[in-house]
Amino acid sequence: MPDGLSKEEVEVFAGEEFHLVYAMTTTWESLGILVHRGEVGLQMIDDFFSGPIIVSWRKLENYITGERKEVGRETINEWFQWLKERLEETELDTPPKPAHIEHNVRKRPLG
Secondary structure (H helix, E strand, C coil), X not given: CCCCCCHHHHHHHHHHHHHHHHHHHHHHHHHHHHHHCCCCCHHHHHHHHXXXXXXXXXXXXXXXXXXXXXXXXXXXXXXXXXXXXXXXXXXXXXXXXXXXXXXXXXHCCCC
């Protein structure tokens, strides 16, 4: 999916598979509130999903903004946005390093 599509363009692009977009955004929403309430650590979500969350927000921001305007509720996907913002903050000081590079056992000294 290209970045920056409008709400209507996202719906057309996703077509019959739009339920997958809904499932993904509600998953990120659920993880956001769990992190906020301290049930799941931000580092765990960062390790598992930082890339997909940040990229999916970039692709869906206009969709979410359009949905908020259409239904008159700024709370639509509020925890998804909150989580994306927290993940971006963690990357300000330390850019993300892929696990296959950061934890490459072949690069560790033996012994």
